[in-house]
Amino acid sequence: MMDQLRFILAAVLTCAGLFVLVTAVLGLFRFRYSLNRIHASSLADTLGILLMLAGLMLAFGADTAVLKLLAVIAFLWLTSPVSSHLIGRLEVTVNDDLDRYMKVDDPEAVRREKEGDA
Amino acid sequence: MARIRSDYGPSPRRNFLLWLRSGDECFDRALIDSVSAPAPSEAERGRSAEVRRVPRKEEKVYRKAEAWNREKGTKLTRRLYLALCVVTALAVILLLLRTAALLPPFGEASNPANNEVSRRYIEQGMEETGAVNxxxxxxxxxxxxxxxxxxxxxxxxxxxxxxxxxxxxxxxxxxxxxxxxxxxxxxxxxxxxxxxxxxxxxxxxxxxxxxxxxxxxxxxxxxxxxxxxxxxxxxxxxxxxxxxxxxxxxxxxxxxxxxxxxxxxxxxxxxxxxxxxxxxxxxxxxxxxxxxxxxxxxxxxxxxxxxxxxxxxxxxxxxxxxxxxxxx
Known part of the structure; x- marks a missing residue:
């Protein structure tokens, strides 16, 4: 009974993680502009990984593999958002006509506004 | 050989195109251009005819060869290339299939890869080298x-x-x-x-x-x-x-x-x-x-x-x- 319950829970978690990751892939192919694509993929990344690996951990049960999976989660949570951040920053640095895709604040104006507040 | 004419003359086609593009006033301009352009002088015409006449024979030969290249030669080469491609590919496929057919079945214990060398590595490797891996x-x-x-x-x-x-x-x-x-x-x-x-x-x-x-x-x-x-x-x-x-x-x-x-x-x-x-x-x-x-x-x-x-x-x-x- 307990085993079955555990299996069902693990399956539900894995399926939820799969759903999130499929959403991310869909967004990756649906959007045209790179920053939109990063938005779709990197946000879903962390949640999808968490759900998938939590399902795996439940399936393993009490095992040292669970600790390793925790380490994997920590590693991916540290690295994946940072890499998306770097890609986004590179796009902002390199793209000259950024204002074709979005509203861009003039850095000078932002600075003046801040100084005005202070 | 078509007579080479400068494109500035008021040919009907050009007039039509001009009219299509810009409307009626273009006719006036085209007319002015054609009238104001100086007609080629007699001496100039004679010289150009001479220049044209001398290489006529060579040009004929050249054009013939070029036409052959363009029309028949390309076709022939392409056919030859395709045929050679098919033959080469078939030969390689046959060779590979023959080799694959002669290979011993995968994972068989009596395969030549499973010889005394690998058995010795597995059985006495740890003892001889001291490595668990x-x-x-x-x-x-x-x-x-x-x-x-x-x-x-x-x-x-x-x-x-x-x-x-x-x-x-x-x-x-x-x-x-x-x-x-x-x-x-x-x-x-x-x-x-x-x-x-x-x-x-x-x-x-x-x-x-x-x-x-x-x-x-x-x-x-x-x-x-x-x-x-x-x-x-x-x-x-x-x-x-x-x-x-x-x-x-x-x-x-x-x-x-x-x-x-x-x-x-x-x-x-x-x-x-x-x-x-x-x-x-x-x-x-x-x-x-x-x-x-x-x-x-x-x-x-x-x-x-x-x-x-x-x-x-x-x-x-x-x-x-x-x-x-x-x-x-």
Missing amino acids: IVAGMILDYRAFDTLGESNVLFVAACTVIILLRVAAGDRDDAARRLELETDDRMYEPKDDLILQRIAAVLVPLVWMLGLYIILNGHLSPGGGFSGGTVLGAGLILYLNAFGFAKTERFFTYRTFRVISVTALTFYAVSKSYSFFTGANHLSSVITPGTPGMLFSAGLIPYLNIAVGLVVACTVYAFYTLFRKGDV
């Missing part, structure tokens, strides 16, 4: 010569990339040139990203520790010099990306690369020569397998793993920096 025992003891070749291949590849990509030393010493290289390198890159630096400060020590663990436990668990060295090199690259060349060059320069690579390879060659020499002549050697399973065991294997790991880490890092800015 049979693969490490194989590549760094029985077949250590082969692995030395592989490390040298990496080293030679790094040397070749240096020859091809390294910026000339004279250029590098110049201060202005240095600055130019630096801006060139970091132009498209987010500079000194705070988020990346904080994360790298956490991750780089962990990555290096994992790499060292993989190298040092190469004879006890899956891993070894090649995989651990790659992890070490990846940690170096992460550090470089987070903190820039100025900080990396405090502990890793071209000189470090040279010294580490050459020392590691020399150590490998010398120590393995010694063990081969004593082994082949049945002399007693100071290198003993030790107790299998201990960290300091398996004879030379841990040290050879360290040497290979250092070479691999240096090579991975050197490739990255050479492709990025043309210097280690």
Whole structure:
């Protein structure tokens, strides 16, 4: 009974993680502009990984593999958002006509506004 | 041969096109142009006719040949090419199919690959080499010569990339040139990203520790010099990306690369020569397998793993920096 319950829970978690990751892939192919694509993929990344690996951990049960999976989660949570951040920053640095895709604040104006507040 | 006419004359087609494009007033302009253009003089006409007449025969031959090329020759060549393609492909397919048909069935116990060599590796490998990890025992003891070749291949590849990509030393010493290289390198890159630096400060020590663990436990668990060295090199690259060349060059320069690579390879060659020499002549050697399973065991294997790991880490890092800015 307990085993079955555990299996069902693990399956539900894995399926939820799969759903999130499929959403991310869909967004990756649906959007045209790179920053939109990063938005779709990197946000879903962390949640999808968490759900998938939590399902795996439940399936393993009490095992040292669970600790390793925790380490994997920590590693991916540290690295994946940072890499998306770097890609986004590179796009902002390199793209000259950024204002074709979005509203861009003039850095000078932002600075003046801040100084005005202070 | 059509008479060559300057395109400025008021031909009906041109008038029609002009009218289509701009409307009625174009006619006036076209008319003015045609009237104001000077008619060619008599002498000019005669000369051009002479020039035209002389190469007529050669031109005919040339045109004939060209027409043959264009119409029949291309077609013929294409057909020949296609036929040769099909024949070659069929021959290769037949050869490969014949070879595949003659191969022994996959996984059969009596296959030539399953001979006394691999049986000996599996049955007596641990006893003879002292390595729990049979693969490490194989590549760094029985077949250590082969692995030395592989490390040298990496080293030679790094040397070749240096020859091809390294910026000339004279250029590098110049201060202005240095600055130019630096801006060139970091132009498209987010500079000194705070988020990346904080994360790298956490991750780089962990990555290096994992790499060292993989190298040092190469004879006890899956891993070894090649995989651990790659992890070490990846940690170096992460550090470089987070903190820039100025900080990396405090502990890793071209000189470090040279010294580490050459020392590691020399150590490998010398120590393995010694063990081969004593082994082949049945002399007693100071290198003993030790107790299998201990960290300091398996004879030379841990040290050879360290040497290979250092070479691999240096090579991975050197490739990255050479492709990025043309210097280690």
